[in-house]
Structure formats: structure tokens, C-alpha cells
Amino acid sequence: MIDPDKREQAALRAALRNMAELMAEIGWTTRFADLSEEQALALATAAVDGFQEAMQTSAPRPDPEVPF
Incomplete structure (x- = not known):
């Protein structure tokens, strides 16, 4: 992983x-x-x-009010 973003850094801390x-x-x-x-x-x-758990937990959720 090159230059992890903030979300990935948080996931790495969870892994640690x-x-x-x-x-x-x-x-x-x-x-x-x-x-x-x-x-x-x-x-x-x-x-x-x-x-993986941290990345899944922090993943953006689609807005149910916004149509596809």
C-alpha cells in the first residue's frame, strides 16, 4: 500500500x-x-x-434517499 489515506491509516491501526x-x-x-x-x-x-473489518465499517454508505 503506497501512501495510505486517512481511512486506510485508521484500518492499519485497527489491524495493529x-x-x-x-x-x-x-x-x-x-x-x-x-x-x-x-x-x-x-x-x-x-x-x-x-x-478488512475497519475498512468495511468505515465505508461510505449510499444515501437511501438518492435515486440511482
Whole structure:
């Protein structure tokens, strides 16, 4: 992602919060190289899910009063 806009930046922060919650469970002193495959996949999933959910939540909604 090059030059994320404000909405994307907010979504990235949401992704980081998801990852931080998981890292609190794993242990902050754990090096990435020492993660199990399951833990690494869980971190990736937390990041992607957090970003997608935040983008969906912040998406502009069409005005139901405006005809197509």
C-alpha cells in the first residue's frame, strides 16, 4: 500500500490492535522467527481481518434517499 489515506491509516491501526492482542497472548519477547506456523498464521489473519473489518465499517454508505 503506497501512501495510505486517512481511512486506510485508521484500518492499519485497527489491524495493529488485533495483532497486539494476539502478541500479548503469545508473549512480546517472542521473536518472529520463533513463532510456530500456527502463531504466524494467526498474526497474519488478525492483521488482515482487522484491516478488512475497519475498512468495511468505515465505508461510505449510499444515501437511501438518492435515486440511482
